[in-house]
Amino acid sequence: MKSITTHIENKVATLTLNRPDKFNSFNREMAFLLQDALDACEKNSEVRAIIIIGNGKAFCAGQDIGEITDPDIDFGFQQILDDHYNPIVQRIRTIKKPVIAGVNGVAAGAGANIALACDVVIASEAASFIQAFSKIGLIPDSGGTFFLPRLIGFQKASALMMLGDKVTASEAEKMGMVYKVASVETFEEVVHTTALTLANMPTKALGLTKQLLNQSMSNDFNAQLELESKLQIESAQSEDYQEGVSAFVAKRKPEFKGN
Known part of the structure; x- marks a missing residue:
């Protein structure tokens, strides 16, 4: 059974994290397969x-501790972070x-931080969600110290990382850690409907928006304004922009193609 499965429709x-018996915790094979996917x-x-x-019941429990404590494994934390x-x-x-990220169950350690990315x-x-690192004497990794303070604020992030408190889905939504919470019954439908909505939007512009958010x-403010100008010109030259304007004028639904 492959630890990462891919279904395109x-x-x-x-991309499904597929080690349910291990709460989808990462080993080396799974990390490389996700990168490949x-x-x-x-x-x-x-x-x-x-x-x-x-x-299964978990989104991802982070690193498979059994792997890093295996005496026959010849790689350590440096390689796990650099390679995985x-x-x-x-x-x-x-x-x-x-x-x-469709977080269906517990997201702990690196699993939580991959979701937040x-x-x-x-x-x-x-x-x-739980920043489980402090429970075993480690520090948050996988971009957690970068994203979590920006999502929920410095003080809250600091406390969650040091205390290792478990955060429920509703608490995560209230503090701005996640976009939306869905019932167990409607969760998969909400995730796929959201993905389908995005897939039918002008994805070239979405990619440029993502670039802007990263930068x-x-x-600083002036550099961001300059980048906005540059990428707005690029988006205005796209086929999707032409389609969007044409559809708006004709009062019809646009058919974006991501170009």
Whole structure:
């Protein structure tokens, strides 16, 4: 059984973390397979939105502790971060297509932070988030110290990372950690409907918006205005812009193609 499965339908690729017996915790194979799947989605012009979701009761419990404590394993934390998690979150942020995290259950450690790196996070009522690192004497990784303070504020992020409190889905929504919470019954429908909506939008502009958001993390105000001007000109030269304007004038529904 592959630890990452890919299903493509209606321009949406669903990447499923598929180690349910291990709460979808990452081992080396799974980390590389997710990177490969994201690369394939980026190259596939038929894919215009991506979902990352977990199989079973968990979204992702982070690192498989059994792997790093195995005496026969000859790699350590440096390789795990450099080879596994950093490339995953870097791909999520740089891929020019919207990436939706469908958090179906517990998202712990690196699993939580991979979800938070996505463009849109939709959580099931059954989901929870925990910065579990401090519980075993580690520090947050996988971009958590970058994204979480920006999502919920410095003080709240600091407390959650140090205390390792579990955050319910409703609490996460209230503090701005996730976009939306859905009932267990409607969760998958909400995730796929959101992804399908994004896939049918002008995805070239969405990719440029994503680029702007990435740069806003480090740009000053004037640099951000300059980049907005540059990318607005680029978006105005797209086929999707022409289609959007034509549809608006004709009072019809636009048919965007991501070009």
